Amino acid sequence: MRSRFLLRLLQRSLANRFSRWLIALLAVALGASLVSASLTLATGMRAKMQQALRTYGANLLVVPAAAPTDPGGAALFATMPEEVLGKLNALRRTIPLLGYAPLLYTVAEIGSHRVAVVGTWPDAMRRVNPWWRVEGGWIQDRVEEAEAIIGASVAERLGLGVSAPLTLSVRGRSRTFRVVGIVKTGGSEDEQVVVSLRAAQELTDRRGQLNLIQASALVGDGRVEDVAQALEAGLPGVAVRTQLRLVLAEERILGRLSLLLGLLAGIVLIASALSVGAAMASSVLERRREIGLMKALGASRLRVGAVFLAEAGAIGLAGGLLGGVTGVGLAQGIAHSVFGTGVPPTVLPPLTAALVGAGVAGLASLIPVRRATAIQPGIVLRGD
Amino acid sequence: MHEIIRLQSLSKVFPGPVVALDRVSLAIPQGEWMAVMGASGSGKSTLLNLLGCLDRPTEGQILMGGTSIGELTEAQLTGFRRETVGLIFQQFHLVPYLSAVENVMLAQYFHSLADEAEASEALARVGLADRLRHRPAQLSGGEQQRVCIARALVNQPKILLADEPTGNLDEANERVVMDIFQQLHDDGHTIVMVTHDPHVGMLADRRIELEHGRLVTIHTHDLVAAAPRTADQS
Ligand SMILES: Nc1ncnc2c1ncn2[C@@H]1O[C@H](COP(=O)(O)OP(=O)(O)OP(=O)(O)O)[C@@H](O)[C@H]1O
Numbered sequence: 140m141r142s143r144f145l146l147r148l149l150q151r152s153l154a155n156r157f158s159r160w161l162i163a164l165l166a167v168a169l170g171a172s173l174v175s176a177s178l179t180l181a182t183g184m185r186a187k188m189q190q191a192l193r194t195y196g197a198n199l200l201v202v203p204a205a206a207p208t209d210p211g212g213a214a215l216f217a218t219m220p221e222e223v224l225g226k227l228n229a230l231r232r233t234i235p236l237l238g239y240a241p242l243l244y245t246v247a248e249i250g251s252h253r254v255a256v257v258g259t260w261p262d263a264m265r266r267v268n269p270w271w272r273v274e275g276g277w278i279q280d281r282v283e284e285a286e287a288i289i290g291a292s293v294a295e296r297l298g299l300g301v302s303a304p305l306t307l308s309v310r311g312r313s314r315t316f317r318v319v320g321i322v323k324t325g326g327s328e329d330e331q332v333v334v335s336l337r338a339a340q341e342l343t344d345r346r347g348q349l350n351l352i353q354a355s356a357l358v359g360d361g362r363v364e365d366v367a368q369a370l371e372a373g374l375p376g377v378a379v380r381t382q383l384r385l386v387l388a389e390e391r392i393l394g395r396l397s398l399l400l401g402l403l404a405g406i407v408l409i410a411s412a413l414s415v416g417a418a419m420a421s422s423v424l425e426r427r428r429e430i431g432l433m434k435a436l437g438a439s440r441l442r443v444g445a446v447f448l449a450e451a452g453a454i455g456l457a458g459g460l461l462g463g464v465t466g467v468g469l470a471q472g473i474a475h476s477v478f479g480t481g482v483p484p485t486v487l488p489p490l491t492a493a494l495v496g497a498g499v500a501g502l503a504s505l506i507p508v509r510r511a512t513a514i515q516p517g518i519v520l521r522g523d
Numbered sequence: 524m525h526e527i528i529r530l531q532s533l534s535k536v537f538p539g540p541v542v543a544l545d546r547v548s549l550a551i552p553q554g555e556w557m558a559v560m561g562a563s564g565s566g567k568s569t570l571l572n573l574l575g576c577l578d579r580p581t582e583g584q585i586l587m588g589g590t591s592i593g594e595l596t597e598a599q600l601t602g603f604r605r606e607t608v609g610l611i612f613q614q615f616h617l618v619p620y621l622s623a624v625e626n627v628m629l630a631q632y633f634h635s636l637a638d639e640a641e642a643s644e645a646l647a648r649v650g651l652a653d654r655l656r657h658r659p660a661q662l663s664g665g666e667q668q669r670v671c672i673a674r675a676l677v678n679q680p681k682i683l684l685a686d687e688p689t690g691n692l693d694e695a696n697e698r699v700v701m702d703i704f705q706q707l708h709d710d711g712h713t714i715v716m717v718t719h720d721p722h723v724g725m726l727a728d729r730r731i732e733l734e735h736g737r738l739v740t741i742h743t744h745d746l747v748a749a750a751p752r753t754a755d756q757s
Pocket residue numbers: 518522537538539541542543561562563564565566567568569570719
């Protein structure tokens with residue numbers, strides 16, 4: 140009951156001076172958005188990386204040694220001879236490999252659309268990626284050259300369903316496939332077309348060539364590195380990359396990014412604290428009579444302070460919520476541009492940002508509010 | 524009659540020094556309606572502020588209902604004010620962004636609990652039942668002063684203190700407000716009212732007059748012709 144009137148009082152008072160609070164509110168929102176973005180990135184990306192590690196942790200990529208370290212770059216199209224597969228098979232006696240799948244990439248045209256095409260051993264691909272959800276069926280076998288599995292996004296974009304015909308063209312060479320399955324993983328697979336390795340080699344006129352081998356090792360987290368080194372030693376002319384190595388590199392970027400965002404958030408929050416403090420100081424100055432009246436009505440210092448701190452808290456909370464939500468969007472943008480992936484939005488970072496906003500606003504108001512509580516009613520209420 | 528306020532040689536000196544009140548002694552019985560009169564600057568508001576526990580005397584004592592105000596801490600003084608006095612100001616001092624009823628509820632809020640029905644009832648008693656949702660700027664001066672009276676009354680204070688309650692009002696509104704005071708007086712409220720208007724002063728049971736902070740005369744209603752009693756020792 141008591142707090143209900145306080146809410147009404149806050150609502151009236153804030154509405155009355157809203158334009159004068161707006162700058163402070165936006166300043167808090169700015170600081171809070173950085174807090175929220177930094178937390179969203181740090182927790183979200185880390186969770187994503189950990190999940191990737193857990194899922195692909197034991198996975199290795201065998202690539203031509205000359206290829207630069209970026210697996211997403213054009214250098215993927217560097218190739219190595221198929222004979223590597225034989226050597227790899229021979230190494231299985233000494234290295235605990237669960238399975239491996241050769242991959243050959245290309246970009247093909249479907250009418251006016253361009254899609255990424257992956258040639259592979261369908262059975263091996265399935266074993267290495269057991270979590271793939273495929274609607275329809277898998278490509279029959281390694282020598283099947285007329286079946287394709289397409290990603291869900293490709294299917295949607297081209298309006299293709301299971302058993303639809305699909306003609307792929309690469310530099311004037313065309314082959315027609317039949318869609319046997321549609322894969323949906325939420326990842327890059329959704330944008331790809333999968334065919335057999337043989338078919339991809341034919342389509343691109345690169346018989347006996349492959350771009351990389353995806354292998355999974357049957358070892359614990361720490362031992363992946365040993366396997367990678369053993370493979371590099373046993374297979375001349377190839378480099379082995381592990382998910383762990385990639386994740387560690389991303390971790391480093393993420394760490395620096397969060398630190399930078401955190402520092403920036405700190406600076407902006409200090410600025411917003413100054414802004415809130417100034418707005419509160421001018422509010423107290425303008426409302427001296429009102430404060431005197433409150434005291435004349437019997438309000439204790441504590442009650443007067445509570446009213447003003449509640450106002451500051453409300454402004455801080457509103458700014459914090461606004462910024463908190465904006466920050467989640469900001470984190471998405473940063474994740475996309477830096478890591479090339481989205482980041483799962485969670486509730487905790489914006490909520491934390493809102494509380495930080497309220498806290499900063501409250502702290503920043505302490506000095507002017509103290510001055511408000513010290514106002515002597517007898518002096519300010521005198522008639523002029 | 525039982526006495527509710529006793530002033531003993533009360534002085535207030537402001538830095539300057541300005542002696543705003545000079546050794547004023549006075550007793551006010553419960554239920555009395557007293558008018559404080561005197562020229563501008565004679566110390567009327569200073570006296571009322573001391574009675575309202577808004578300020579502390581430099582010397583002397585104020586006893587209200589047996590409590591010696593001078594010995595209270597600031598927090599106790601605030602609490603005492605909350606429980607004991609209702610204040611009515613010449614400048615109304617209504618909160619501009621709150622409606623009439625919310626202004627009354629504000630007094631309830633700082634006293635105990637805001638109760639809209641009770642606050643509306645207090646406004647109805649001063650004839651403002653149809654102005655509950657108006658803001659001060661949408662009310663006439665007389666209506667604003669009535670909101671102020673409702674606010675002062677809503678917590679049922681023992682003593683009503685009014686500083687020039689009709690000072691900003693025209694004659695018609697003055698009459699309305701004085702009728703309310705008359706009613707409050709008939710109901711048994713103790714009222715101390717500052718005024719410079721002799722007509723308004725005549726309505727009170729008793730008038731005291733200040734001159735340069737000194738109590739110079741006390742008139743009672745039925746003793747208008749009696750020789751003024753000098754209250755200071757000179
Ligand atoms: N806070 C203060 N500081 C200094 N001087 C003050 C203060 N308050 C009042 N005074 C002085 O004390 C004297 C009495 O003032 P007070 O306000 O009590 O007069 P008043 O009788 O109410 O006058 P008016 O009829 O004009 O309202 C005046 O000379 C005034 O200037």
